Amino acid sequence: MKELNVDVAVIGGGPAGLAAAIEAKEQGVDHVVILERDVELGGILQQCIHDGFGLHRFGKRLSGCGYAHHFIESVAEKAIDVKLKTIVLEITDEKIIYAMNEVDGMMKITCGAIVLAMGCRERTRSQVFIWGTRPSGVLTAGTVQRYINMEGYLPGEKAVILGSGDIGLIMARRMTLEGIEVEGVYEVMKTPGGLTRNISQCLKDFQIPMHLATTVVRIHGNKKMEGVTVAQVDEKRQPIQGTERFIPCDLLVLAVGLIPENELSRQLEVEMDPRTKGPIVDEHFMTSIPGVFAAGNVVTVFDLVDYVSLTGEIAGRGAAKFLQGKLNLDLPAKDVLPGDAVNFVVPQRIRTVNAEDSIPIYFRVKEEMRKVEVTATVDGEVCMRKKHPIALPPEMMVETIQLEKIHEDARELRVSVKVG
Amino acid sequence: MKKEFTCIVCPMSCALTVEEKNGEIIVLGNGCKRGKEFGINEFTDPKRMVTTTVKVMGSHLKRLPVISTDELPLDHLFVYMHELYQVVLEAPVEKGQIIIENIGNSGVDIVASRSLKQIELKKENA
Numbered sequence: 001m002k003e004l005n006v007d008v009a010v011i012g013g014g015p016a017g018l019a020a021a022i023e024a025k026e027q028g029v030d031h032v033v034i035l036e037r038d039v040e041l042g043g044i045l046q047q048c049i050h051d052g053f054g055l056h057r058f059g060k061r062l063s064g065c066g067y068a069h070h071f072i073e074s075v076a077e078k079a080i081d082v083k084l085k086t087i088v089l090e091i092t093d094e095k096i097i098y099a100m101n102e103v104d105g106m107m108k109i110t111c112g113a114i115v116l117a118m119g120c121r122e123r124t125r126s127q128v129f130i131w132g133t134r135p136s137g138v139l140t141a142g143t144v145q146r147y148i149n150m151e152g153y154l155p156g157e158k159a160v161i162l163g164s165g166d167i168g169l170i171m172a173r174r175m176t177l178e179g180i181e182v183e184g185v186y187e188v189m190k191t192p193g194g195l196t197r198n199i200s201q202c203l204k205d206f207q208i209p210m211h212l213a214t215t216v217v218r219i220h221g222n223k224k225m226e227g228v229t230v231a232q233v234d235e236k237r238q239p240i241q242g243t244e245r246f247i248p249c250d251l252l253v254l255a256v257g258l259i260p261e262n263e264l265s266r267q268l269e270v271e272m273d274p275r276t277k278g279p280i281v282d283e284h285f286m287t288s289i290p291g292v293f294a295a296g297n298v299v300t301v302f303d304l305v306d307y308v309s310l311t312g313e314i315a316g317r318g319a320a321k322f323l324q325g326k327l328n329l330d331l332p333a334k335d336v337l338p339g340d341a342v343n344f345v346v347p348q349r350i351r352t353v354n355a356e357d358s359i360p361i362y363f364r365v366k367e368e369m370r371k372v373e374v375t376a377t378v379d380g381e382v383c384m385r386k387k388h389p390i391a392l393p394p395e396m397m398v399e400t401i402q403l404e405k406i407h408e409d410a411r412e413l414r415v416s417v418k419v420g
Numbered sequence: 421m422k423k424e425f426t427c428i429v430c431p432m433s434c435a436l437t438v439e440e441k442n443g444e445i446i447v448l449g450n451g452c453k454r455g456k457e458f459g460i461n462e463f464t465d466p467k468r469m470v471t472t473t474v475k476v477m478g479s480h481l482k483r484l485p486v487i488s489t490d491e492l493p494l495d496h497l498f499v500y501m502h503e504l505y506q507v508v509l510e511a512p513v514e515k516g517q518i519i520i521e522n523i524g525n526s527g528v529d530i531v532a533s534r535s536l537k538q539i540e541l542k543k544e545n546a
Contacts, residue, residue, distance in 0.1 A: 039480060049485035049533065051469045063471055063487050065534035069515050149473055152482030177472060177501055197428035201468065204426070205494060389451075390432050 001106045006081070007031045008319045009097055009111040011088050011264065014043020015305050016296020017117035018071035019312025020319070024115075025078045027320030033081040033109070035088055035099055041075065042068035043119055045305065047146045050170055056306035067305060091268045095291055113291045113319040116265055116279065117312065120258040120297040128162075128256045132218040137225035141167040141255040148178055156251025160228050161185045162216045165193040166303065166394075168255025173202035175253075182208050183247055186230055188215040188237055191368065193257075195394055216252065217244065225250050258301045268292065275344035276300035282333055282349040283359050284318025285311055290329055293318050300346050300362070302396055307362065311346075321354070328353050334406070339377070339416030341365050343393075352408060358400045365391040365417050372417050376401055378410045391417055425462045429454045438463040467491035470500055470530070474519060479511035479536040486519050487533040492526055500524055511538040 008024045010017045013036030021032050040046065045053070048064025055061060058070070075082065086101040097109040122140040137156055139147075145167070147153040159180050161168045164187040172182050185203065190213050192199055203210055211230070217239050218229040227248040231239040260278040270279045271288035278299040279287040286293050295315035296308040321327050333349035346362045361376070369391045376384040376399065383405035391397060399415065406413060422439040427450060436459040437448045447459035461467070470492050473483035492500060500523055507519060513536045520530040 046534070049473060049487075050471045051487060061469065063485060063533040065485050066487065066515070069534055148483075149485060150481050150483055152473075152475070177497075196426055196431065196433040200426050200428050205468070389430075392431055395431055 001108050002104050004033075004107060004109045005031075006033045006109060007112040007323055008033070008115065008316075009109055009113075010034045010115045010117055011091075011097070012036065012043065012117035012119055012296075012298070013038070013041040013082065013084075014117060014119045014296065015045060015068065015071065015308045016119065016298070016312040016315075017043070017115065018068070018075060019309040020115040020117055020293070020295050020316035021080050022071065022074050022078060023313040023316030024113075024319050025080055025316075027317055029320050029323060031081065033083060034075070035083050035086045035097070035109075037085065037087050039084055041072050041082065041084075044142070047142070047149045048170075049149050050174070053305050056304070057309060064305070071309070088264060091264055091292075093268060093289055111291075112323045113293065115312075115315050115319055116270075116287070116292065116294040116298050117296050117315075118261045118264060118298045120301050121261045122167075122258055123254070123256045125254060128254070130216055130219055132220060132228075133222055135219065135221035135223055135225040137221070137250050138219060138252045138254065141165075141171045141253050144171055144251075144253050145174065148174060154178060154180065156180060156249070158183060158249040159251040159253050160216065160230070160247055160249050161253045161255060163187065163193065163255035163257065164189075164199075164210060164212075165255045165257060166195055166198050168253065169194045169198040169202040171253055171255065172208050173206060176206045176208065180251070182206075183249060184208065185210045186214045186216060187212050188233055189213070193394060214243075215239070219252060220246075225252065228252055258297070260298045260301065262298060265294065265298070270294075273344065273348055275338070276346060278346075280348045282347050282351060283314075283355045284321065284327065285315040285347065286318050286322070286327075291319075291322050293322075300344065302362070303394070304396060307396060307398065310360070311362075326354075327351075334410055335412045336361060337412055337414045338363065339375075339414040341367070341369065341417040342415055345415050350406070350413065352403060352406050352410075355403050357404075358402050360398050360400050361413075361415055362396055362398050363415050364396055365393055368392050369417065369419055372419055374399055375416050375418070376405075377414045377416070378406050379412060383413075423463055425459060427451075427455045427458050429458050436462075466494040468494050468497065470497065471533070472501060472504055474504055474507040474509060476509045476511055476513065476536060478538050479513075480539050481536060484509060484513055484519075484536055485533045486530050488523070488528050488530055490528045492523070492528055496524060496526075500530075504530065511536045 045064035045068035051061040053067040090098040232243040293315040295312040427434040470488040476484040515535045
C-alpha cells in the first residue's frame with residue numbers, strides 16, 4: 001500500500017472543498033491535497049449550467065460552471081495536489097485516510113488536518129415511498145440534469161415533476177427548452193419549496209402549472225413507465241379519496257430534497273446534529289474531533305453556493321491555524337442554540353478565545369414570517385437585534401455577531417426570530 | 421391590458437399589477453422603487469439570460485454549456501434555442517470563447533461558460 005504524508009487533506013472537490021484547499025494554501029500550509037471521486041473538479045456546479053451563481057462573491061450572475069472555473073484555476077495556480085477518480089474508504093480518528101484510485105492503488109494518507117467536504121445527495125424514490133411498479137423513467141432531478149447538460153441524453157418525452165425545490169423548478173425550465181413536455185410540478189406541502197424567482201422564471205415563463213398539497217401516489221408501467229397517479233392530500237399529508245388523476249408520462253422527476261452525505265463522518269464518529277443532519281461544528285467549522293473540519297453542504301444544505309464557499313474558507317483557515325498550533329482547545333466551548341421560530345443554527349459551538357472579530361451564524365426559520373426581528377442573546381441578555389421585512393424557510397439567513405459582544409465566561413448564545 | 425407579476429427583485433415577492441392607461445404604465449402592489457422598475461420592464465419588454473448547451477466532439481463531455489453575455493428578449497427564446505441546436509463544436513474550447521456572435525441580431529453574444537479539453541484518442545488494439 002502506498003503511504004503518503006500531507007498537511008491538509010480535503011475530501012471532495014466541489015465548491016466547499018475547492019475554497020477550503022485554496023484558503024489553507026493561502027494561509028501558508030505546505031502540502032494540501034484534494035481527494036475527488038469524479039473525473040474533474042467542481043462537483044455539482046459542473047452540471048448547473050443556469051445563471052444566478054456568485055452574486056455575493058463576484059457581483060455577477062454566473063453559471064455554476066463559470067463559478068467553479070474561478071476556483072479550479074486558482075487550485076491549479078497554487079499547485080494544490082489533486083487526486084481525481086479517488087474514493088475515500090475510511091477515515092480514522094488518528095487522521096489517517098484510506099483511499100484508492102486506478103493510478104495509486106490503495107493509499108494510506110497520514111494527515112495533519114482533514115476537511116470533510118462531501119456535499120449532499122438527493123432523496124430518492126425509496127425515501128419518499130411511492131406505491132407501484134419499478135419501471136425505468138423514475139429519476140432524481142440531479143440525474144436528469146447530468147444526463148441533459150453533460151452527457152447529452154434526453155431521458156423522456158413527457159415529464160411529471162414531484163417536489164417544488166429549486167432543482168425541480170430549474171429542471172422544469174431546462175426540460176422544456178430541450179423539448180420535453182413538462183405536465184406539471186406537484187408539491188405535497190401547502191407552500192412551494194423553492195425560491196419565488198425560480199417559480200416565476202422557470203414555471204410562469206413557460207406556463208407550467210404547480211399543484212400544491214398534491215402528490216404522486218402510484219407509478220404505472222412494467223419495463224417502461226406508462227404514467228403516474230396524483231392525488232390531493234389532507235392536513236396530515238394523506239391522499240384524499242376521489243381526487244386521484246392518472247397522467248400518462250414516461251418520466252417522473254424527483255426533486256424531493258437533499259441530505260448531507262455523511263457516511264464517512266458517521267464512521268469516524270464525529271458528533272452529529274439531528275437538526276442539520278451534519279456534524280456539529282465550532283466557529284472554525286471544526287467537528288468534535290480535533291483537526292477534523294467540515295464545510296459546505298455536508299454540514300447543512302445551504303442552497304446558496306456563496307455561503308458554501310465562505311464556510312469552506314473558514315474551515316481552510318481553521319485547518320491552517322490548527323496545524324500552526326493557534327487553536328486553543330483546552331477551554332470549554334460555548335453553545336450556540338436555536339431559539340424561538342428557528343430550526344437550527346450553524347455553527348453550534350464557539351470558542352471565543354479562537355474566534356475572529358466577527359462570527360457569522362447561519363440559520364433557517366421554521367415558517368414564513370413577515371416584518372421580523374432577529375435577536376441574539378448571550379446568557380439571556382440581548383447582544384444583537386436586526387429587522388428584516390421577511391423570513392422564509394427556503395432562504396438561509398445569516399447574522400454576524402461581533403466577538404466583543406460575547407463575554408468570556410458566557411455559556412450560551414441563542415438566536416431567535418419574532419414578528420415585530 | 422392588465423398583467424400580473426410576482427416581483428423577483430427581493431424575497432418579499434410583492435404581487436404586482438401593471439397596466440397601461442393613456443400611454444402611461446401604472447404599477448400597483450410594489451413595496452419599493454425597484455419593484456416599479458421591474459414591473460415596467462416585465463410589462464414592456466421581459467428579458468432573461470439564456471443558458472443552454474451545444475454539441476461538442478472530442479471531449480470527455482458530449483455537451484458544452486453556454487451563456488449569453490447579457491439578457492435577451494424572452495419572447496425570442498425559442499428562436500435563439502433553435503439557432504444554438506445547429507451548433508457542433510470540436511474540443512478544445514476555452515471559457516468565454518464566442519460560440520455565436522450577435523445572436524438573432526440582438527447585439528448579445530453566446531459564449532462558452534466553461535473550458536473543455538480535448539481528450540487523447542486511445543489507440544485501438546489491432
